[in-house]
Every structure is written in C-alpha cells, then in structure tokens.
Amino acid sequence: MTASGGVTFGDVDRGGELREALAGAGGVTRAELLGAAAVTGAGLYAALAEPAEAWTGRDTDILQFDLQLEYLQANMYSEALKIGAISPETTRWARVIGAHEWAHAAVLADLLGTHAGRSATFNYRGVTENESAFTKTAVAFEDLTGALLAWQAARLDSPKLRAAVFTLLTVETRHAAWVRHALGLPPAHQAFDPSRSQAAMTQLIDSTRFVVEAAPVLRARSRPRFTG
C-alpha cells in the first residue's frame, strides 16, 4: 500500500495473476483491470486486518472455492472477448464484468497467499464462440454466484470476511440484473434471491464440463475443487 493507505497494483497482484490476465485477457483494458482491482482490493483489504493464517479451515475452503469460481468466470469472459464472436452490445458489458471478475480473483488470490493455489484448466466447449450460448451462460453464472455468496456469508466464521463477501455479493447481482436487462429478461423477479450451497454450485459446474483439469488440492481434508 502507499503511505496514504491507497492500494497499488502491486498490492493486488502479488501473485502475478492479474499480470497474466492482462497479457491474455484481450479486450479488457489495463485501465479497466487496474481500476477494478484497486476498488476491490481497497474494500477487501480494509475489511481484513487479520492474516489468512487466522482464518478457520472452513473460511479458507470457502475462499478457495470462490477463487476457482472467479477464475472460471473471468477466463470465460476473456476468451469470449478474444474470439470476438459476441455482439458489440454484449461486448460492452462483458468487458466490464470480466474486469470485475479478474479483480475479484486477483484479490482473493492475494488474500489466500500460499493457500490460493493455481487456477483449474477450462474448456468452454464452444460457449465463448456463440452469442446466444455465451449470454445464457453469463446470466446463469451471475445469478448463481450471487446465490452462492449469500449462502457462504451465513457460514463464514470471520465477521470481517462476512462483511467482505457482502461487498462482492451485490456486485454480482448488479451484473446479473445488467445482463438480464440487456437480454430482455426480468432483472429482478423475486423479493428474495434464494441462496445456493457450494455443493449445489459444484454439481452445476460439473454438469457444464468446463473444468478439464481441477485445481490442486492444498489441504488433505479439503474436498477437490470442481472435479470436472
């Protein structure tokens, strides 16, 4: 951080994930990534005046899961932008949302430190090459990520992590509403968004077969992330 407490690029990209994203993102500008990362980082770092080693095993598991989910989404947006088969209207929101997901991934990776691990390997099976398939998948993931974060918020042991998850939850549902509105779908169709468990999310992700190589398991008692 700077002397004034501001978050620098180096603070949010200690593991180099964001630099890799910048090199490969295609279509997401450096400014968008830096801006997104700075805001995410500042919010989350302010929330967490405690080291990752102080977290419980359950909290670490939750953040590891979220990190892999962010990688899954961020890579999907980047690949779609690079291939360029999506419409200009879709590109407009995909660039912003993609930058946000990369920022989330970068900060989560940094917060987890040695517990972050590498990203899983993904194959989107043509979804990123087709406007309709891509937009439908984006809606599904944005809806479900919000549902997952609501479930996780209630199960985190750390009050600070709980607060930090709320700051990400509403951004994911902004994304969902934005994309739905762009597609002519109801942006908010119920008064309470039902939460979804990690187990349910894992089943959904497994059903997509997007994960071709799972992320390594870092702790013996952890379940594999996204068995693919």
Add this chain to the structure above:
Amino acid sequence: MRGGSLRPAPVGVCDRRWLIERLVALGAIAVGGIALGRAADAWPATGQRDAEILSFLAVVEAAQARLYEEAETRGALSAELLEFAATAGEHERAHLEWIRSTAGAELKEPPQFSFGAAAADDRAFLRIAVDLEELAVGAFNGNAPNLRAGLIQPTAEIASVEGRHAGWVRDIAARPPAPRAADPGMAAAAVSRRLERYAGGSG
C-alpha cells in the same frame, strides 16, 4: 430513459423531526461503523443490536417502498419506469414485512415518506430511485453482517435483490450498472445524512 441530466425536483415531506432524531441516534451509535470489524462495537449490545439494525434497515426500505408506491399511484411515469416501480415496490414491501415480522415488537416504526411531484416526473424519479437503491446496497452491506448468525442468510438474500435493483435502475438511467468491482458498506450515519435530503417540512 436515455441521455440528459437529472434536475432536482421538489420532494414531499416525511416526519422530519422523527427522522432526524431517529437517524441521528442511529448515526451516533454507528458513527464510522462500516461493517468491517469496527461496526460490531459501534452498535449496542447483542440483544438490542439486532432490533436497532433492523429498525435502521426498515427506514431505508420504507423510503424506497413509498417512492415506488407513489409512482404507481400517480401513474405518470414512462411505461419502463412504471414497470420498475411496480416490481421494485413489491419487493421493498416484502422486505419491510420481513423486517417487521423478524423484529416484532422491538421494531421502531419507520417514518412516513412522501415524494410528491418527483414520483410523477421521469427524471426526478430516476435520480431518487438510483440514490435510494445505492443507499440500500450500502446500508445492507455496511450493517447486515453485524446481525446475529440466523439473520445473515435472509438479509444477504435481500441485499442480493437490492443489488439487482441498483443495477437495473442505473441501466435505465444510462449510468454504469456496476460502477465498481466491490460495493462498500455504508455506516448508518452516512445513510442517515443522505436520507435527510428527502425530508422536508416540519413533520
């Protein structure tokens, strides 16, 4: 609704004295208390804390619900905005009902808001709706995490919908639906100050 600037339009009144006294009290309790570790100390002891937080969130929900109710009643907005008002209004009333049933007799009833002509003017309505939805997101993110464990999931499910409302109405207003990668929480005092601009008269 695309393009153009939004001019402030006169808004109606709520019970200003009640609002200011209530919100100042909440603000004094929660000053600086963005829910990032410090806010738990800023709110009262546990038994009272849930009731105070829920009472605070009820004020935000009541303001939103009233704006949308008045917009529907007046029926003067564009079709798109009336659709938003109808949908979001239904949700905010449901949120308020949940808060009432959860807090029970400990809930301090929110004041009555009134938005007058702004509820019948597209630009004024959009400006206020965007502001209130952003306040709701900030209010929940800044304070709901301090509730007891059993209330986290339902309030997260409400915050999730407030995030949708914010993204939706901002898109209607041709503003970035998700301007930041993270939505910071707001202290009750900061929310209170922003709500005061919608108070008018002597109540």
